[in-house]
Amino acid sequence: xxxxxxxxxxxxxxxxxxxxxxxxxxxxxxxxxxxxxxxxxxxxxxxxxxxxxxxxxxxxxxxxxxxxxxxxxxxxxxxxxxxxxxxxxxxxxxxxxxxxxxxxxxxxxxxxxxxxxxxxxxxxxxxxxxxxxxxxxxxxxxxxxxxxxxxxxxxxxxxxxxxxxxxxxxxxxxxxxxxxxxxxxxxxxxxxxxxxxxxxxxxxxxxxxxxxxxxxxxxxxxxxxxxxxxxxxxxxxxxxxxxxxxxxxxxxxxxxxxxxxxxxxxxxxxxxxxxxxxxxxxxxxxxxxxxxxxxxxxxxxxxxxxxxxxxxxxxxxxxxxxxxxxxxxxxxxxxxxxxxxxxxxxx
Numbered sequence: 001x002x003x004x005x006x007x008x009x010x011x012x013x014x015x016x017x018x019x020x021x022x023x024x025x026x027x028x029x030x031x032x033x034x035x036x037x038x039x040x041x042x043x044x045x046x047x048x049x050x051x052x053x054x055x056x057x058x059x060x061x062x063x064x065x066x067x068x069x070x071x072x073x074x075x076x077x078x079x080x081x082x083x084x085x086x087x088x089x090x091x092x093x094x095x096x097x098x099x100x101x102x103x104x105x106x107x108x109x110x111x112x113x114x115x116x117x118x119x120x121x122x123x124x125x126x127x128x129x130x131x132x133x134x135x136x137x138x139x140x141x142x143x144x145x146x147x148x149x150x151x152x153x154x155x156x157x158x159x160x161x162x163x164x165x166x167x168x169x170x171x172x173x174x175x176x177x178x179x180x181x182x183x184x185x186x187x188x189x190x191x192x193x194x195x196x197x198x199x200x201x202x203x204x205x206x207x208x209x210x211x212x213x214x215x216x217x218x219x220x221x222x223x224x225x226x227x228x229x230x231x232x233x234x235x236x237x238x239x240x241x242x243x244x245x246x247x248x249x250x251x252x253x254x255x256x257x258x259x260x261x262x263x264x265x266x267x268x269x270x271x272x273x274x275x276x277x278x279x280x281x282x283x284x285x286x287x288x289x290x291x292x293x294x295x296x297x298x299x300x301x302x303x304x305x306x307x308x309x310x311x312x313x314x315x316x317x318x319x320x321x322x323x324x325x326x327x328x329x330x331x332x333x334x335x336x337x338x339x340x341x342x343x344x345x346x347x
Contacts, residue, residue, distance in 0.1 A: 115281075187208050
């Protein structure tokens with residue numbers, strides 16, 4: 001069974017980082033010692049921290065200006081885990097430091113619906129690097145909201161749900177020029193920390209200097225949107241039910257799509273599978289799980305660490321503050337249920 005610990009992070013940004021780093025110190029050291037957070041297994045270039053320091057510094061400079069609280073939290077992570085600061089920042093930037101991988105074969109299937117007044121966002125998490133041994137759930141007391149955040153290997157964010165009724169999921173899309181900036185996973189964490197509404201979440205993503213392209217699925221209690229983003233452009237898809245995989249759906253951005261033909265065929269097939277099946281009702285956990293745990297939505301392990309495979313699946317309920325998580329191959333591992341504490345009422 002995959003170990004996916006729940007970490008309770010509270011206090012100042014630095015204090016949250018200290019707690020996170022201390023709790024996972026042994027795991028993070030082992031991960032970094034495995035060919036520098038497995039980067040050496042995923043590229044044809046030697047993975048040497050000294051060679052990456054200029055790129056890390058460039059990303060850190062932009063992120064620290066845009067999101068100073070999260071920059072302080074990363075520095076706290078380094079101190080708590082006994083890591084070099086650059087190593088803690090590398091953990092936030094693995095995808096950006098690898099850069100475009102046009103060999104991507106599968107990288108998350110995400111859908112959301114607010115049908116019947118019961119909102120739900122669900123997705124697979126398809127990553128290379130065999131990261132299912134690096135999963136943790138962060139229960140974060142942020143500056144404005146409490147949130148449940150899925151994390152991999154010291155990441156401050158990946159996807160999650162907050163106590164304002166906002167859930168955020170993510171897909172990789174390839175387009176535009178990547179450059180030093182805020183990694184999208186930290187953008188999601190910032191949204192969960194601060195956004196009261198879907199509209200605020202969208203405006204937050206519009207305003208951040210992103211480092212790379214992604215699609216952000218945002219589900220509130222009565223509205224769902226998907227923000228397709230390159231570094232330079234943001235386009236919003238709106239609807240009561242949305243399905244996104246790894247190709248751009250906005251016509252303008254589709255002209256810049258760098259996804260390879262085999263990956264695009266996979267992306268279209270996975271999206272079509274969800275559309276044909278229909279998004280299950282929010283409370284039908286069994287049907288959601290069956291959809292997420294069955295190929296082609298499930299991308300199986302073929303034994304190649306460079307190939308993306310499904311390393312987790314989640315169902316998020318923004319109305320209930322709930323995360324159902326399968327940490328690993330969702331067809332074989334048991335479910336974990338995490339629920340945000342209810343906000344205290346007035347008086």
